[in-house]
Every structure is written in C-alpha cells, then in structure tokens.
Amino acid sequence: MLHHLHPVTKIAGLVLLFIWAMVFNHPLYLSIIFLMVLFLSILAKSLSNLKKFSIILVILAFFSTLLWSLFLRGPTQLLKLSFIQISKESLLYGLAMGIRIDAMILSGIIFLSSTRTEDFTRGLNYLGLPFPVSFALSLSFRLVPTFAATSSTIVQAQKSRGLDLESGRLSKRIKKHIPLIIPILIHAIRNTDLLAMALESKGFGFKKEKTHYLNFRFIWKDWLSLAILAGLVVLSFYIRLNGYGVIFHRI
Amino acid sequence: MKAIEVNALSFTYKGGNKKALDRIEFEQEQGEMVVLMGHTGAGKSSFSRCLNRLIPNFHQGNYSGEIRILGKSITGKKVHELVGEIGLVFQDFESQLFSTNVELEVAFGPENLCLSREEIKKRIDEALQLVRLKGFERREPATLSGGEKQRLAIASILAIRPKIVVMDEPTTDLDPQGKLEIFSVARLLRSEGYTILFIEHEAEAVTEADKVVIMDKGRIVAEGKSYEILKDVQLLENHGIRPPQIAKLFEGIDEPTVPLTLEETFTIFEKRGWKISDEKYGALLEKEEDKKVGYGKKIIEVNDLDYVYPGNIKALDSVNMEVREGEFLAIIGQNGSGKTTLVKHFNGLLKPAKGEVRIAGEDTKGKRVSELGKIVGYVFQNPDHQIFADTVEDEVTFGPRNLGIPRDKISRFVEDALKDVGLEGYERYDPFSLTKGERQRVAIASILAARPHILILDEPTTGLDYIEQKSIMDLLQNLNQKGHTIIIITHSLWVVAEYAKRVLVLDKGKIILDDEIRKVFFQEEKLTNSFLRLPEIIRLSNRLGKTLLSVDEFKFCLKR
Numbered sequence: 061m062l063h064h065l066h067p068v069t070k071i072a073g074l075v076l077l078f079i080w081a082m083v084f085n086h087p088l089y090l091s092i093i094f095l096m097v098l099f100l101s102i103l104a105k106s107l108s109n110l111k112k113f114s115i116i117l118v119i120l121a122f123f124s125t126l127l128w129s130l131f132l133r134g135p136t137q138l139l140k141l142s143f144i145q146i147s148k149e150s151l152l153y154g155l156a157m158g159i160r161i162d163a164m165i166l167s168g169i170i171f172l173s174s175t176r177t178e179d180f181t182r183g184l185n186y187l188g189l190p191f192p193v194s195f196a197l198s199l200s201f202r203l204v205p206t207f208a209a210t211s212s213t214i215v216q217a218q219k220s221r222g223l224d225l226e227s228g229r230l231s232k233r234i235k236k237h238i239p240l241i242i243p244i245l246i247h248a249i250r251n252t253d254l255l256a257m258a259l260e261s262k263g264f265g266f267k268k269e270k271t272h273y274l275n276f277r278f279i280w281k282d283w284l285s286l287a288i289l290a291g292l293v294v295l296s297f298y299i300r301l302n303g304y305g306v307i308f309h310r311i
Numbered sequence: 312m313k314a315i316e317v318n319a320l321s322f323t324y325k326g327g328n329k330k331a332l333d334r335i336e337f338e339q340e341q342g343e344m345v346v347l348m349g350h351t352g353a354g355k356s357s358f359s360r361c362l363n364r365l366i367p368n369f370h371q372g373n374y375s376g377e378i379r380i381l382g383k384s385i386t387g388k389k390v391h392e393l394v395g396e397i398g399l400v401f402q403d404f405e406s407q408l409f410s411t412n413v414e415l416e417v418a419f420g421p422e423n424l425c426l427s428r429e430e431i432k433k434r435i436d437e438a439l440q441l442v443r444l445k446g447f448e449r450r451e452p453a454t455l456s457g458g459e460k461q462r463l464a465i466a467s468i469l470a471i472r473p474k475i476v477v478m479d480e481p482t483t484d485l486d487p488q489g490k491l492e493i494f495s496v497a498r499l500l501r502s503e504g505y506t507i508l509f510i511e512h513e514a515e516a517v518t519e520a521d522k523v524v525i526m527d528k529g530r531i532v533a534e535g536k537s538y539e540i541l542k543d544v545q546l547l548e549n550h551g552i553r554p555p556q557i558a559k560l561f562e563g564i565d566e567p568t569v570p571l572t573l574e575e576t577f578t579i580f581e582k583r584g585w586k587i588s589d590e591k592y593g594a595l596l597e598k599e600e601d602k603k604v605g606y607g608k609k610i611i612e613v614n615d616l617d618y619v620y621p622g623n624i625k626a627l628d629s630v631n632m633e634v635r636e637g638e639f640l641a642i643i644g645q646n647g648s649g650k651t652t653l654v655k656h657f658n659g660l661l662k663p664a665k666g667e668v669r670i671a672g673e674d675t676k677g678k679r680v681s682e683l684g685k686i687v688g689y690v691f692q693n694p695d696h697q698i699f700a701d702t703v704e705d706e707v708t709f710g711p712r713n714l715g716i717p718r719d720k721i722s723r724f725v726e727d728a729l730k731d732v733g734l735e736g737y738e739r740y741d742p743f744s745l746t747k748g749e750r751q752r753v754a755i756a757s758i759l760a761a762r763p764h765i766l767i768l769d770e771p772t773t774g775l776d777y778i779e780q781k782s783i784m785d786l787l788q789n790l791n792q793k794g795h796t797i798i799i800i801t802h803s804l805w806v807v808a809e810y811a812k813r814v815l816v817l818d819k820g821k822i823i824l825d826d827e828i829r830k831v832f833f834q835e836e837k838l839t840n841s842f843l844r845l846p847e848i849i850r851l852s853n854r855l856g857k858t859l860l861s862v863d864e865f866k867f868c869l870k871r
Contacts, residue, residue, distance in 0.1 A: 176411045202409050205453070210696070216660050217697040220689040221757060222681045222713030239709065242699035246743075250695075251406045257365055258407040263394040263423035263471060273418035273431045 062104040062174045067183025069282040070175050076289040077167040081160045083296040087152055089305035090159040096292075097166045106173035113169060120165070121158030128154030132308070153307045177201045182274050191270060199255075207248060214243045312382040314475050314506040315339040315362065320376035322357060322366055331357040333529040335376070339522075341474070344497070344507040346517040346537065349526035350551030350776040351747060355510045356402075358526070359479045362508075363397045364390045381474060394420070398473035402480040404461040413439070413455075413463055414448040420471040431470075438466040441503070442496050457646060458489025462496055475506040482511065483774055486646045486802050488842040512776050514541055514555045518571045525550050542569040553777035556805075556848040559862045564871075573847055577854060587857045588870035595864060607636025610686075610765060610796055611657055615666035618652055618820075626652040628820040629666070636764070639791045640798045641807040641828075644817035645842045650800045653817065654767050657798070658687040671764075684714050688763035692770045694747070694754035703729070703745075703753055704738040710761045721760075728760035732786055748779030755786070765796045772803055784810045805846040808832065808860040816841060833858045 062070070077097060084090055101110055134149025175183075180201075181194040218239045219225075225236055299305055317337040323330050332354050339345050349355050360366040367374040368390055378385050380396050401407055410416040417438050421431040439445050442462035447455070452463060461481050468476060478497070482490040498519060501507055511517055523540040525533040527550045533540060540546065544562045547554040557576050561569045570576040579585075611634040618627040626649045634640055642650045655661040656668045659680045668675045671686055688710075691697060700706040707725045716724065729735055732752040737745075742753050751771065758766065771787070772780040780803070788810055791797045801807060807814055807828060814831045816824040818841045824831045832838070832845055835853050845853070852859035859865045 178411060178415055199409055202411070206405070213691065213693075214696045216655075217689075217691040219680045220658055220660065220684060220691070221697065221710040222684045222715075222761065223709075224679070224681050224713065239697075239699045243696055246695060254401060254403055254406040255409065257360075257369055258401060260365065260369065260390040261363060261394065261399045262420040262467060263391045264419075265389075266391040266394065266423045267425055269425060270422050271425050271427065271431070273415065273422055273428060273435075275428060 062100070062170065064281075065174075065285060066186075066276045066278045066282045067175060067179040068186045068276075068278065069285055070171060070179075071183045071187065072286055073289055074167055074171045076286070076293055078164055080289070080293045080296060081163045081167075083293070083300050084305035085153060085156045085160075085307050086305040087155040087159055089296075089299075090156050090163065094159050094163045094166070097163050097170070101166060101170045104170045104174045106170050109169050109173045110166065113165065117162045117165060120161050121155075124158035124161060125151065125154035128157055134308075149307050156307060178274055179276075182272060182276065185272075186276075203251075206251070207244070210247050211240070211244050214240055214247075217243075312341070313338055313379070314341040314343070314381060315508070316379040317361075318377045318379075320358075320361060320378060321374070322361065323373040324357075324370060325372045327372065330529050331372075332361065335529075335531055337524070337531060339475075339506065339508065341381075341506050342501075342504055343521045344501045344509065344519070345522045345524060346520040347508060347510045347524045347526060348512055348514070348517070348550075348552050350512065350778060353526040353550075354529040355526055356479050357529075359399060359477050359508070359510060362475075362477055363393050363399050364388055365399070391423070394424070394471050394473060396473055397475045397477060398468035398471055400461075400465050400468055400476065400478040400481050402483050404457070404464045404481075404484070407464045407467075408452045408460060411451055412448065413444060413450050413452060416452060416463055417467050417470045420467055424471065434470040434472070438470040441469055441499060442466045443492075456489065457485045458492040461485060461489065461493055465493075465496060469500075475508065476500060477508045477510075479510045480512070481509075482513075486842075487804075487844050488645060491844075512552060514547060514552055514558075517541070518555070525552070527551070538571065541571055551776055551778045553780075556846055556862050557851070560848065560865055560869075573850055573854075576847075576851055580851075580855070583871060585869065585871040587852060587855050587859065587865075587868045591868040591870070592857050592859075595859075595868060606638055609633050610636050610671055612669040613653075613656070613666070614669075616653075616656065616663050616668060617665035618649075618656070618661060619664045620652075626820050630820075630822055632815065632822060632825060634765075634796060634798065636796055637791070637794060638796050638798075639788070639810065639812040640796075641811035641814045642798065642800045642817065643802070643804065643807060643814060643843060648817040648841075649820040650817055651769055652820075654689070654769065654798060654800060657683075657765070657767060658689045659683040660689070681714060684710070684761060684763065686763055687765045687767065688758035688761060690754050690758050690766065690768045690771065692773060694750040697754055697757070698742045698750060701741060702738065703734060703740050703742050703756075706742050706753055707757045707760045710757050714761045716761060724760045724762060725756075728756040731759055731790065732756045733782070746779075748775050748783065751775065751779070751783060752786070755783075759790070764794075765798065766790065767798045767800075769800045770802065771799055772801065772806055780806065804832075804843065804849075805861075808846060808849060816843070828860060829858045832860070 080093055101107060129146045129151045132150035132153055133145065134147030136148040137145065138148050139146040177198045181198040184194040185191060223236065223239055315337065317335050320332055320335040321330055322332040335358060347355050357366060361378060364385060385393060408416055414435055417435045418431050421434050442465050444459065444462055444466060452460060455463065482493045497507060497509055517523060518537060518541060520537040522534060523537045524531055532550060533546055541555055542558045544554040544559050555571060557571060558569060570579055613630055613632045616627055616630040619625050630653060644650050652661065656663060657670065659675045659678050662676060670683060675683060698706055700709065704725060707728055708721060711721050711724050732755050734752055734756060742750060771783050775783065784806055787797050811828060814828050815822060816831065823841065824834060824837060832849050833853060835845055838845060848862055848865055849858060849860060852865060859868060
C-alpha cells in the first residue's frame with residue numbers, strides 16, 4: 061500500500077517519523093510509537109526484511125538499556141554495588157532510548173523496502189536537488205551489490221591461494237587485507253570508467269534538462285498520509301509540552 | 312552517402328609508446344553489416360570508440376585523421392552529440408546496466424534526449440520488441456541471464472534510435488546460448504535496415520556479414536566479402552583468428568566452392584560420395600586405446616552431494632563422481648547448471664549440504680581451504696580478481712608462502728612455475744602491465760608454485776583470443792603429461808574436444824553424461840537439449856555416423 065505513495069511523501073514521512081520518535085523519552089509513549097511504526101511496516105509488507113534485522117534490533121535495545129542505566133543517575137535508586145548504581149529513572153530512560161533507536165531503524169527499513177532507488181532520486185529532484193547530483197547518489201546505491209559480489213569472488217580467489225584471514229595478530233591481519241583491497245580497487249576503477257563511457261554513449265549530458273519517464277502525481281492519499289503523520293507529531297509535541305511522556309526533563 | 316567513412320585515422324594512447332590505430336582507411340555503406348575481426352590488441356575496440364568520439368574525448372592521446380558519419384565530419388563533436396547517429400554497445404554488459412528494472416534501463420537514453428513520456432514509452436516497447444525482451448519490463452536486470460542482459464544493453468541503445476549500431480565483442484562474456492541470442496538480434500536488426508558494425512573474434516559466428524574486415528597491429532590488413540575472407544584459412548591464421556572448421560577441412564582439397572555451413576558441406580559430401588573411412592576410423596580408435604595411460608588412484612570422490620544456496624535454490628542434486636590421478640576432465644553445461652558450485656567443493660570453498668566429498672581419501676568436512684590448497688589448486692576465471700603484487704615474482708610467491716612451503720624451496724618452486732607457464736624472465740615485470748593472456752599465465756603460475764597435484768581452472772580461455780587460448784590449453788596439456796590432474800570448466804566445446812580426455816555434463820545441478828569425449832559427443836541430441844552446441848566438424852561427422860573430434864582427425868579419416 062505504501063509502495064504507491066509519491067516519493068516526496070515517503071521522504072517527508074520518514075523525516076516526520078524520525079521527529080516523532082524524538083519527542084518523548086518515556087518507554088511507554090515510545091512503545092506506542094513503535095507499535096504504530098510496526099503497523100506501517102505491515103502495510104508496507106516489509107516484515108520479511110524486518111526479520112533479517114530483528115536480532116540487531118533486540119541487541120540494540122538491550123545495550124541501550126544497559127548503558128544508559130549505568131551512566132545516568134536518577135533520584136530513585138534501585139541497585140547499588142560499589143561504583144555501579146542503577147536507578148529506576150535511568151533504567152526507564154535507557155529502555156526508552158532503545159525503543160527510539162529501534163523505531164527509527166524500523167522506519168528506515170520501511171522506507172528502503174518500499175522505495176526503489178529511482179523513486180528516491182526522483183523524489184529528491186522534486187525537492188529541488190539537481191539531476192546529476194541525485195543520479196550520482198542513486199548510482200552509488202546501485203553499485204553496492206555489484207561490488208559486494210566481486211569482493212566475495214576476490215576473497216574466495218585469495219583464500220584458494222592459502223590466504224588465511226582469521227588468524228594472526230591485528231596488525232598482521234590488517235596487512236593480510238592488501239591482496240583483497242588492491243583487486244577490489246582496480247575492479248572499481250575499471251568499472252566506473254566503463255560505466256562513465258556507457259552513460260556518455262547513451263546521451264548523458266545531452267541537454268541541461270532531461271525528461272523523466274517516471275512521473276508521480278501528488279494525490280489525496282499523499283496529502284492524507286502526511287496530514288495524519290503531521291497531526292500525530294503536533295499532538296505529541298502538545299502532550300510533551302504539558303509534561304507527559306518524559307523521564308528526564310532536561311534531555 | 313556512406314554510413315561511415317574513415318580517412319587516415321591514427322591514434323596513440325596518452326603514455327603509450329605505439330600506435331593503437333595506424334592510418335586506418337574504412338568505409339561502410341548504409342544498411343550493411345560489417346564484421347571487424349582481429350586478435351586481442353589489434354585495435355578493434357579503439358577503432359569503435361573513435362566512431363562515437365569516446366576517443367579522443369574520453370581516452371586522451373595523439374589523434375589524427377578524419378571520420379565522417381552519414382556524410383558529416385565528427386571532428387570536434389562531443390560523445391552525446393552523436394547519439395542520434397551512432398550507438399555503441401560494450402562487451403562488459405554488467406557495468407553498462409544501472410537501473411532497478413528493465414523498463415527504466417531502456418528509458419534512460421530517451422530521457423536524456425528530453426523526449427515526452429508518451430514517446431519514451433513507445434520507444435521502450437519498440438526496443439524491447441526488437442531484442443525479444445517484451446514482458447520483461449518489470450524484471451530486475453540482476454535477475455536476467457547473461458544473454459538477456461546483453462540484449463537489454465542493446466535495447467537501451469536502440470531506444471535512442473541511432474542509425475548505426477556498433478557492437479564491441481558483445482558475445483565474448485556469454486555462454487553459447489547467449490551468443491546465439493545476440494547473433495539472432497544482430498540479424499534481425501540488419502533486416503530492419505540498421506547499419507551494423509559487429510566486432511567479434513570467432514569466425515563461425517559471422518558467416519552472414521556483408522563484409523569482413525581484419526585488423527592487426529592497429530591496421531586494417533584485409534577486407535572483403537565474408538565468404539572470401541572466411542575461407543582463406545591462411546589469412547585468418549596469420550592474423551591470429553581461428554578459421555571456421557569447415558574451411559579448414561577443405562584446405563588443400565580442390566573443390567570449386569568451399570562451403571561455410573553444415574548443410575552446404577553435407578550436400579557436397581553426398582554429391583561427391585565422400586565418406587569417413589571405417590578402416591581409418593578403426594585405426595584412430597586403436598591408436599587412442601594404445602595411448603590410454605592407466606590412471607592412478609582415486610583422488611576426488613563425490614558421494615550423493617547436494618548443495619543448496621540461500622533462498623532454497625538447489626544448485627547440486629545428488630551428484631556422484633570420481634576423478635583419478637592423471638585425468639584431464641572437462642565440466643560443461645549451461646550457465647547456472649552448477650559447474651562452479653561443484654568444483655568449489657573440491658578445495659573446500661563450499662562444504663556439502665548433504666553427502667560427502669573426499670580429496671585424496673579424506674573428507675573435506677572440517678578441512679580449511681588453506682589445507683586443501685596443498686593438494687587442490689584453483690585458478691579463478693578472471694585473473695584480475697587475484698592479482699595484487701608489484702612484480703610477477705611477488706605475485707607467484709604469495710601462494711606457496713601462505714601454504715607454508717619451506718623458504719628454501721619457495722624460490723625454486725616459483726622459478727619452475729614461471730618456466731612451466733612460459734614467463735621466464737618476467738620476474739621483475741609489473742603484472743598489471745601484461746596482456747590478459749599473460750595475466751592468466753601469472754594466475755596459473757601463482758597456483759602452480761604451491762605444487763598442488765590437482766589443478767582446477769574455471770573458464771581458462773574466456774576472453775582470450777585464439778592464439779592465447781591455444782597456448783593456455785597447450786600449457787595445460789603439458790602439465791597433464793607431467794602428471795598433474797587437470798579439471799577445467801568451459802563453454803568452449805572445441806577446447807574440450809581437442810584437449811580433454813573425459814567430459815562431464817551438468818544440467819540443473821545433475822550429472823547427465825560422464826564419459827570419454829568421443830562417447831559423450833556422439834550423444835548430440837542430449838547435448839542440444841542442454842543448450843550445448845557441438846563444433847561443426849563433430850556435428851558433420853556425427854551425421855556421417857562417426858564421431859571425429861578435430862579437423863585433423865577428420866582429414867585423416869576422410870575417404871574421397
């Protein structure tokens with residue numbers, strides 16, 4: 061459902077979700093936001109992508125809770141073991157920060173899995189970014205999987221020549237990467253060179269302007285989606301300013 | 312008005328010491344299909360890049376001479392100013408494609424020309440129709456086969472509607488099926504009135520061209536009707552091009568019309584009553600039987616091997632096979648049939664999902680690649696995926712040092728390996744300054760220097776010209792005679808026929824044939840069903856009821 065939204069809606073939506081997650085620092089309020097984002101990811105059918113990241117999300121939430129609990133001091137002490145102190149507030153705050161990071165990452169996953177590279181760059185054009193800049197950006201996205209595949213071949217080729225990356229001290233291990241880095245760099249340079257030629261041969265830079273095959277119209281669905289999100293953000297600010305949803309006021 | 316006119320074109324790359332192009336004179340009529348042939352480094356690509364001004368705009372250097380495209384001089388033009396007249400398709404299709412779906416890939420050119428959305432749509436349809444990719448609009452280019460990717464690259468040029476299409480070795484990186492697809496697209500374009508300049512180094516593919524031009528050392532050394540050029544075996548061989556097998560068969564035979572296709576040849580055979588002599592054929596088989604050396608003990612054993620890639624894609628399906636010491640085995644099959652997946656099990660890069668692989672009697676489970684590397688050497692397809700050192704010597708020393716070969720032995724091993732691959736005296740050279748064929752040799756030497764008993768080579772001849780292919784294969788034959796077990800993966804069936812002793816055919820992860828070459832290549836129908844097309848001389852002999860693997864064998868057995 062989200063896939064068909066205007067790319068500008070998607071970009072603005074992502075920004076609004078980020079802001080929304082920043083409003084509160086109370087785990088309960090953030091949990092509500094997290095659930096809403098989770099609901100969006102169901103709408104965007106990006107749950108399968110989410111599964112791949114679920115362990116990372118859990119780990120992040122755990123460490124955030126642990127670290128904030130240890131480093132922040134709150135009035136209600138729960139535990140004191142020599143220099144280790146944990147308070148109720150710091151524990152809740154840590155939990156909140158974990159949920160905030162997870163909600164943001166989840167928003168990012170929804171965005172990436174519902175937006176093609178071309179849609180994203182087209183969105184940036186609509187927002188005023190010149191085409192060559194946005195095109196360069198999209199190319200760099202596009203080249204990631206290519207380089208990943210080549211790098212994996214290069215690793216296998218060098219492993220077959222007895223390169224052992226797993227053992228040895230750190231300084232030695234860094235040196236061991238030279239046989240990987242050089243072929244990868246050379247491949248990258250050669251690849252970029254060819255791509256540049258191919259682009260020129262297809263008339264890149266023919267005129268200052270160009271037309272776009274991908275055309276989006278900003279329709280009621282886009283207005284509605286943005287209005288709902290913006291409304292929720294404004295409402296949340298109002299709630300926060302009235303002193304709710306907060307563990308530590310100054311942060 | 313001529314499509315292309317070239318006068319006294321010379322070019323030397325910046326920093327280069329010899330002319331890449333040397334006083335080229337060339338003409339092509341509109342609607343003609345011309346094939347440009349020549350060995351690696353003959354100047355074919357440089358020439359094609361001059362035609363759309365990539366030279367001298369993109370590659371700088373010393374440029375002189377004049378080119379006229381459709382009657383107009385292109386001197387001083389920019390590359391993008393010529394896109395309406397001339398479109399260039401490159402060999403490396405992977406790096407030409409950059410969109411997330413087929414339709415957008417094709418749209419890129421017309422978008423740059425500022426065409427309307429409706430017009431772009433029309434052109435996408437038209438271009439995809441021409442390359443037979445209709446219905447692929449929403450597919451991601453990464454999911455296409457090699458042949459489909461190259462067709463997409465062609466479509467993305469056609470959508471700009473150039474009058475002249477130049478294709479620079481579009482089939483070199485493709486499997487046999489992909490090559491056929493590209494040739495059929497070229498034929499179709501020609502019948503649609505396009506002017507086509509096709510750069511290619513395989514002779515058999517170009518019998519339909521109006522004109523063939525041969526380049527060597529930056530110069531055009533011969534041109535003429537394709538028929539005239541292709542039957543001139545001496546000329547082709549002198550300039551490093553593999554002549555069509557049938558032309559070679561008729562060399563020295565006094566026959567007024569030398570045929571170029573299998574049908575024509577067969578008709579001549581029937582008319583003249585020529586046959587394959589039973590007696591000679593028998594003698595040939597007998598000689599082969601005598602030469603057969605007893606192979607040594609089992610060195611590779613594969614039992615009920617399954618391999619599954621992430622996403623539940625079964626790449627190997629209950630594979631059973633064995634290799635004995637001293638064998639020369641070729642593994643063939645379409646792309647995606649599991650060839651590379653299978654051999655990666657031999658040096659432990661992959662571990663069986665089910666079943667077992669034993670190397671020299673020991674299970675590969677729990678063995679590291681670096682341990683197996685002492686027995687099994689694996690040369691990857693592209694030498695540039697492994698070369699990193701400043702000198703050839705350092706590059707070749709890398710393997711044996713990693714594998715823990717004693718210091719006092721390494722220098723001797725390296726020396727021997729370089730001698731084996733014919734690179735003595737190259738120790739101090741920078742490997743990046745060598746030709747592709749020489750880099751391939753460096754890669755082989757770097758594996759050889761660790762003295763593994765088994766040598767695996769993944770497509771050792773791809774991207775090399777005829778002379779380089781032959782010299783690499785001669786090298787492998789030599790190593791085999793010295794006692795190494797050789798396993799190659801290849802698409803080049805003449806290489807299999809002339810060099811290997813046994814062939815294994817994979818189809819969708821299963822072994823469908825595994826036997827001596829002559830026996831396997833007699834089963835032509837089974838091979839055709841797996842999209843494997845035998846060399847012409849073998850098909851001709853099969854039609855005559857015997858299987859002859861090379862022109863020499865055929866000449867020996869021919870009764871006329």
